[in-house]
């Protein structure tokens with residue numbers, strides 16, 4: 001029995017950015033982006049660390065590419081339109097159920113040098129447009145820590161609605177997890 005399979009779309013060209021699967025050779029761009037963003041990322045991105053070598057990053061992008069081709073997880077880079085610099089990362093993650101349910105969670109980080117200029121909201125709008133036109137998703141979600149104001153506002157700015165506020169017991173009641181979502185039928189189309 002083979003696992004579920006989809007020929008995943010590879011790239012989406014936004015007005016001012018490019019979304020695409022990582023390829024072998026993207027390691028240096030990933031290392032450069034995350035190493036300059038550690039202080040900015042460390043609070044809410046549990047995977048971040050002070051230094052990632054080019055070799056480690058190259059292994060990571062090859063793992064991302066492999067899992068993308070196997071339809072296990074769809075990790076996506078946010079590049080400048082010329083593809084010279086990685087501006088951030090996003091992805092369609094199968095955290096809500098198997099591929100056959102067509103429900104994915106979108107994650108995102110934007111490199112420190114590019115935050116606060118509208119890129120996160122634009123990239124999320126791009127992911128939603130791509131997700132509901134070319135991809136087969138029926139429902140897209142976004143999850144964040146309740147103290148992550150920038151993340152919550154990014155979801156709202158892209159048209160998602162707050163669907164659940166979940167108590168995070170690990171945080172001894174100090175913070176909640178906010179879950180935003182949008183169904184295909186709720187999407188109002190490309191701007």
Ligand SMILES: CC(C)(COP(=O)(O)OP(=O)(O)OC[C@H]1O[C@@H](n2cnc3c(N)ncnc32)[C@H](O)[C@@H]1OP(=O)(O)O)[C@@H](O)C(=O)NCCC(=O)NCCS
Pocket residue numbers: 040041044045107108109110111114115116117118119120121122143144145148149150151153154157
């Ligand atoms: C969350 C993140 C992806 C947003 O990306 P961005 O490019 O900075 O966001 P934008 O410039 O498009 O702004 C989107 C909204 O967030 C608001 N915002 C941005 N930075 C903010 C900040 N530091 N504090 C409060 N609001 C902020 C903007 O005002 C805008 O809201 P509005 O449309 O209501 O005015 C980015 O800040 C990031 O990478 N954070 C660290 C990683 C992370 O937390 N990822 C999300 C995990 S769920």
